[in-house]
Amino acid sequence: MTETIEAPTGTASHDYEAERTVLAACLNDPATIARARRTLTPDSFWNTAHSALFASMLAVDDESHQVSPYTIYDQMQRAGKLGADGTVANRIHDLYAFPYLPAVGHAIGRVAKLARQRERAAVARKFAQIGDTYEDPDAAADAWAQAALELEVLIDDATDEDDQVPGLSTWDEFMNRPPKPSDSVVPGLLDRQEAVMILAAPGVGKSWLSRQVALTVATGIHPFAPKRQIPPMRTLLIDLENPESTVQRQTANPYANVQRFSGVTAGDNGWTWMYPQGLNIRKRVDAALLERVIDQTRPDLVCVGSLYNLFSRGSSDWDTAAEETIAVLNKLRARYRCAWWIEHHQPRSSDGGHRTSPFGSTLWERWPSYGRVISRIGGQSYDFAVFRGDREAGREFPAGLRRGSSTELPWSAIWDREEVELIRQNFPGGAS
Numbered sequence: 001m002t003e004t005i006e007a008p009t010g011t012a013s014h015d016y017e018a019e020r021t022v023l024a025a026c027l028n029d030p031a032t033i034a035r036a037r038r039t040l041t042p043d044s045f046w047n048t049a050h051s052a053l054f055a056s057m058l059a060v061d062d063e064s065h066q067v068s069p070y071t072i073y074d075q076m077q078r079a080g081k082l083g084a085d086g087t088v089a090n091r092i093h094d095l096y097a098f099p100y101l102p103a104v105g106h107a108i109g110r111v112a113k114l115a116r117q118r119e120r121a122a123v124a125r126k127f128a129q130i131g132d133t134y135e136d137p138d139a140a141a142d143a144w145a146q147a148a149l150e151l152e153v154l155i156d157d158a159t160d161e162d163d164q165v166p167g168l169s170t171w172d173e174f175m176n177r178p179p180k181p182s183d184s185v186v187p188g189l190l191d192r193q194e195a196v197m198i199l200a201a202p203g204v205g206k207s208w209l210s211r212q213v214a215l216t217v218a219t220g221i222h223p224f225a226p227k228r229q230i231p232p233m234r235t236l237l238i239d240l241e242n243p244e245s246t247v248q249r250q251t252a253n254p255y256a257n258v259q260r261f262s263g264v265t266a267g268d269n270g271w272t273w274m275y276p277q278g279l280n281i282r283k284r285v286d287a288a289l290l291e292r293v294i295d296q297t298r299p300d301l302v303c304v305g306s307l308y309n310l311f312s313r314g315s316s317d318w319d320t321a322a323e324e325t326i327a328v329l330n331k332l333r334a335r336y337r338c339a340w341w342i343e344h345h346q347p348r349s350s351d352g353g354h355r356t357s358p359f360g361s362t363l364w365e366r367w368p369s370y371g372r373v374i375s376r377i378g379g380q381s382y383d384f385a386v387f388r389g390d391r392e393a394g395r396e397f398p399a400g401l402r403r404g405s406s407t408e409l410p411w412s413a414i415w416d417r418e419e420v421e422l423i424r425q426n427f428p429g430g431a432s
Helices: 016-028 030-037 048-062 069-078 087-097 104-133 137-156 171-175 206-219 244-262 284-297 318-336 417-426
Strands: 184-186 195-200 225-229 235-239 270-274 301-305 339-345 370-378 381-386 400-403 411-414
Touching: 016 030, 016 048, 016 087, 016 104, 030 048, 030 104, 048 069, 048 087, 069 087, 069 284, 087 284, 195 206, 206 235, 206 244, 206 270, 206 301, 206 339, 206 411, 225 244, 235 284, 244 270, 284 318, 318 339, 370 417, 381 417, 400 417, 411 417
Parallel strands: 195 339, 195 370, 235 270, 235 301, 301 339
Antiparallel strands: 370 381, 381 400, 400 411
């Protein structure tokens, strides 16, 4: 006989927020899906929509694809589980924006524990129903034995998820751990998930520098030392302010010169996204669009500018706008393990010049791993000074920059700080 046992519906039988936390963590942190599937199945989720979403995540993971809002949406659409009213799509994006708890292991354990409680409750109800269901004493005894076996399995399997915090270890374990493969994007200069912010007044040439960095890294030459070869990396240049025709015209010489120095084209390593209307990644639709581009191109390095065209302050204060923008950028760089090279503007000072700090919130002074300011010191020479303390000393940033000719890269490096100061002394007044 086939028997249907309804799941209990009392609030003590499930934890809706814990289920949301697990699903949100799976969408935001690729490592979570492997951790969750060791303990949970789709049936572990009390909410039917949550169960369907987790099943889709497992299907995407089984296909060796990255679990993301886009892959889940596509998988559910192919499986005919998306629906026509947009509810599932909205739920996916709500989960992606959900501020899930850092202790996701606790949520996984909570969902698993409550699922086992529901299973044990179902088996207990079987015990109560067997006497009324079977008239034959032998059949009833067999059914009770089978139910007892199911209950024993559930009790033996009732070990909660190991709530080990990722990254937590003793010093001995940490120091004796085999070294990871290099995470360098540009050896000696920039690692994965680090962020560089470049400040300059309008018209100085920070966009030229971003294009130079994106093209050289994609073709395997050091952005500040074109005769030095580096492992080519995948780059994405996002221009949020210049028309396509302008960028194409201005980049013609640098593009040809990079090929001449490297001996190769960027090919599939170099990507551009021209979007002069700008984004406001504080809004979900624009944040999703930005992630869609990153998800399709999978860059090791994202060069984007200018920052003021990446978000809109609206009626919010500068700190709130910066916090929400930083949250999106942090999520993307953690999820895709890409480094960021971001252009930003300097605010005006009372004397008509520019301050050596980022425009807007002071949070932008603390967020980047490395911050540099391009400021003219005389002729075609510019200081490349630090506007915030570097997270790690010894990175190979030039002390200054010099405008290149039509047969060179847009910027060449001045490595010696003394040379920069000597140029400054020879041109009293700096940019005048």
